[in-house]
Amino acid sequence: xxxxxxxxxxxxxxxxxxxxxxxxxxxxxxxxxxxxxxxxxxxxxxxxxxxxxxxxxxxxxxxxxxxxxxxxxxxxxxxxxxxxxxxxxxxxxxxxxxxxxxxxxxxxxxxxxxxxxxxxxxxxxxxxxxxxxxxxxxxxxxxxxxxxxxxxxxxxxxxxxxxxxxxxxxxxxxxxxxxxxxxxxxxxxxxxxxxxxxxxxxxxxxxxxxxxxxxxxxxxxxxxxxxxxxxxxxxxxxxxxxxxxxxxxxxxxxxxxxxxxxxxxxxxxxxxxxxxxxxxxxxxxxxxxxxxxxxxxxxxxxxxxxxxxxxxxxxxxxxxxxxxxxxxxxxxxxxxxxxxxxxxxxxxxxxxxxxxxxxxxxxxxxxxxxxxxxxxxxxxxxxxxxxxxxxxxxxxxxxxxxxxxxxxxxxxxxxxxxxxxxxxxxxxxxxx
Amino acid sequence: xxxxxxxxxxxxxxxxxxxxxxxxxxxxxxxxxxxxxxxxxxxxxxxxxxxxxxxxxxxxxxxxxxxxxxxxxxxxxxxxxxxxxxxxxxxxxxxxxxxxxxxxxxxxxxxxxxxxxxxxxxxxxxxxxxxxxxxxxxxxxxxxxxxxxxxxxxxxxxxxxxxxxxxxxxxxxxxxxxxxxxxxxxxxxxxxxxxxxxxxxxxxxxxxxxxxxxxxxxxxxxxxxxxxxxxxxxxxxxxxxxxxxxxxxxxxxxxxxxxxxxxxxxxxxxxxxxxxxxxxxxxxxxxxxxxxxxxxxxxxxxxxxxxxxxxxxxxxxxxxxxxxxxxxxxxxxxxxxxxxxxxxxxxxxxxxxxxxxxxxxxxxxxxxxxxxxxxxxxxxxxxxxxxxxxxxxxxxxxxxxxxxxxxxxxxxxxxxxxxxxxxxxxxxxxxxxxxxxxxxxxxxx
Numbered sequence: 001x002x003x004x005x006x007x008x009x010x011x012x013x014x015x016x017x018x019x020x021x022x023x024x025x026x027x028x029x030x031x032x033x034x035x036x037x038x039x040x041x042x043x044x045x046x047x048x049x050x051x052x053x054x055x056x057x058x059x060x061x062x063x064x065x066x067x068x069x070x071x072x073x074x075x076x077x078x079x080x081x082x083x084x085x086x087x088x089x090x091x092x093x094x095x096x097x098x099x100x101x102x103x104x105x106x107x108x109x110x111x112x113x114x115x116x117x118x119x120x121x122x123x124x125x126x127x128x129x130x131x132x133x134x135x136x137x138x139x140x141x142x143x144x145x146x147x148x149x150x151x152x153x154x155x156x157x158x159x160x161x162x163x164x165x166x167x168x169x170x171x172x173x174x175x176x177x178x179x180x181x182x183x184x185x186x187x188x189x190x191x192x193x194x195x196x197x198x199x200x201x202x203x204x205x206x207x208x209x210x211x212x213x214x215x216x217x218x219x220x221x222x223x224x225x226x227x228x229x230x231x232x233x234x235x236x237x238x239x240x241x242x243x244x245x246x247x248x249x250x251x252x253x254x255x256x257x258x259x260x261x262x263x264x265x266x267x268x269x270x271x272x273x274x275x276x277x278x279x280x281x282x283x284x285x286x287x288x289x290x291x292x293x294x295x296x297x298x299x300x301x302x303x304x305x306x307x308x309x310x311x312x313x314x315x316x317x318x319x320x321x322x323x324x325x326x327x328x329x330x331x332x333x334x335x336x337x338x339x340x341x342x343x344x345x346x347x348x349x350x351x352x353x354x355x356x357x358x359x360x361x362x363x364x365x366x367x368x369x370x371x372x373x374x375x376x377x378x379x380x381x382x383x384x385x386x387x388x389x390x391x392x393x394x395x396x397x398x399x400x401x402x403x404x405x406x407x408x409x410x411x412x413x414x415x416x417x418x419x420x421x422x423x424x425x426x427x428x429x430x431x432x
Numbered sequence: 433x434x435x436x437x438x439x440x441x442x443x444x445x446x447x448x449x450x451x452x453x454x455x456x457x458x459x460x461x462x463x464x465x466x467x468x469x470x471x472x473x474x475x476x477x478x479x480x481x482x483x484x485x486x487x488x489x490x491x492x493x494x495x496x497x498x499x500x501x502x503x504x505x506x507x508x509x510x511x512x513x514x515x516x517x518x519x520x521x522x523x524x525x526x527x528x529x530x531x532x533x534x535x536x537x538x539x540x541x542x543x544x545x546x547x548x549x550x551x552x553x554x555x556x557x558x559x560x561x562x563x564x565x566x567x568x569x570x571x572x573x574x575x576x577x578x579x580x581x582x583x584x585x586x587x588x589x590x591x592x593x594x595x596x597x598x599x600x601x602x603x604x605x606x607x608x609x610x611x612x613x614x615x616x617x618x619x620x621x622x623x624x625x626x627x628x629x630x631x632x633x634x635x636x637x638x639x640x641x642x643x644x645x646x647x648x649x650x651x652x653x654x655x656x657x658x659x660x661x662x663x664x665x666x667x668x669x670x671x672x673x674x675x676x677x678x679x680x681x682x683x684x685x686x687x688x689x690x691x692x693x694x695x696x697x698x699x700x701x702x703x704x705x706x707x708x709x710x711x712x713x714x715x716x717x718x719x720x721x722x723x724x725x726x727x728x729x730x731x732x733x734x735x736x737x738x739x740x741x742x743x744x745x746x747x748x749x750x751x752x753x754x755x756x757x758x759x760x761x762x763x764x765x766x767x768x769x770x771x772x773x774x775x776x777x778x779x780x781x782x783x784x785x786x787x788x789x790x791x792x793x794x795x796x797x798x799x800x801x802x803x804x805x806x807x808x809x810x811x812x813x814x815x816x817x818x819x820x821x822x823x824x825x826x827x828x829x830x831x832x833x834x835x836x837x838x839x840x841x842x843x844x845x846x847x848x849x850x851x852x853x854x855x856x857x858x859x860x861x862x863x864x865x866x867x868x869x870x871x872x873x874x875x876x877x
Binding site for chain 2: 068069070348349350351352354355367371391392
């Protein structure tokens, strides 16, 4: 069993798996169950200002995208921040933290964009002895209409301003949660850094309509004949989240700021991928909402096995390990040549590779009368589509060694060269 | 004293009413909507799918399964029925393990094919339960076609011809239409009068008139030349009306299994059907299995199939053999009947053991006798009397690829014609293809 202990901006937890601020962390009952199940930390569902709490719809709050066999691939939600009184939440937070000192307990906050509101809430949160705060600048639905959530997260100046207030009025570590509903994620991350944030967490949910009811002609989830955009999350958003995490990790302006990775983390492997791209830990929501808190056990055992196999002594050894490998397209090796190869022993002859290649790619797969599929090296551009659509994973890409002739181009495989020096590039610098 | 499984001789009412119900319930219960969705999700939507190639009616299986998966089972049914108008029955009786499912790539991958048969049934049942008929008849062509035999081949031909706008008269020797679907298939494969419901549904196309109890060449009915005088074309699909004889001493003591099965299918109260305590079935095909299994289900204490060759050579599919075995039927192989004897307490069937030699199957001198109260023969059916001028080949009507016989304007298909594997599905395909050829002929002429 590898050592999974994690320290993130000074906050310790027995493992790097936190539950994200969301319905699963809305109250003491759930959070205690989560800690009993083994979660390393919890970001308490977002608290608002003192006073009458927000009101949620009592119709459906979630929409869904299913894969085969109704596997949940993505959920969107139109739930607002906690609709329970501030005092009740604060008391419960204090009670839980007292009993689970080894776990991370972060409090998510969203209050109006004025100094007094932030000053007031921070004082109250500090009294709970929670480990830190997360500023919810991400939720794209409902609260954004009132100038909060992603309405703040989409304006870097506001992010910087509020973060500065939080650092001014509190000694607690401060994580700024970013919205992905923006063109360049590096800008809000840089603003958070300038404001003094200890870390950023991302991504919050993506603006979305999951489906349309074709009888009522209304978006789902449908509330009495009307629908609205909601925040999309779950396995479907993971690729978007990974890219945004990587962009922050490799950008000069934001490099080094701790990142809590969020977005479709469902298995230990997802978590390890986020960490490899620079996340110090991960936050999970949809997987728990789909399968219950017990999923963390697979994440713990899986990450532990992986670390043992790799000989990693701590999770810190994974963090950022893949960041140097993320580059711009222009630096990719244009002389790198691979060819698809079909393992005939494993092939079940479904022909999906053929259909994909013949209809939509480069006509590089041949089929004979016995339904034996084979790659035409002289046509294969190594797009990888056949690998992607093969249901039994029996196609691999073979790397052509230096000097071997690529039957497609008739040219020998040459050493590394990229677009910046390519003769077709009008801006290419002539090789010395 | 009430009758039980142990009552000697041949007796009705060996079981309780509940047992009859249980024994003759749907052998492969239909999929529910959720099960269908899960099963449909397993299809890979193969390119040039091997299941389609394996289907004698070339149903576009990946397409209909995708239509089920996307919540349009009626569209799936239309995809099926446009190729195979008896897709509902075929979903129940096709030996799918030898056809579509046997060639499914997931059979290769996991040994568990997509449940194509059950999915086909889900789609066709969904549509047919609504009573909807998805095809419309073309404008009347004024052409008239006689279809002889209302079994799978005849029904398939009649529907396709009617759909093309021709007027069809469908003749059948029995009172009900459906042929083997109604009289020949084991009742647990199509319970709930499905065969009749399917015929009624099929007839919704319109343009088909039925003549019952009419046999070709029978005195008082009509001859081929009468039909040719009255109609623009004739399709022969009368199946195999005769049964092969054992040609053994005592053969009159045995009953053709087809008669037993037909009687069972037409019975409205299974408790009134007498069955032997000990039943012996001679043969190795689907009919033998159907007779032996149903004997057991009717309450026979023992039911034994005796086949003269090896188990692997039995024409009944491995799936059918397994069904027999799990139903409690004993299968004996390498034994050929030599005589049936009447003894004091019933019958005895005398068998000679056999062995396979380079020169073929050889009977040995080693014989044994099996006690029996009832003996069924299922050693194949044969063509009934044929009109003059119709050429045969290997005991069946000779046809070309499109089903044309040696007589002008006469087509044939199904079990009575050369080709096919005597399966419902091949009969449907032959009827359909002959109808297309007749249509070409009628419209081109």
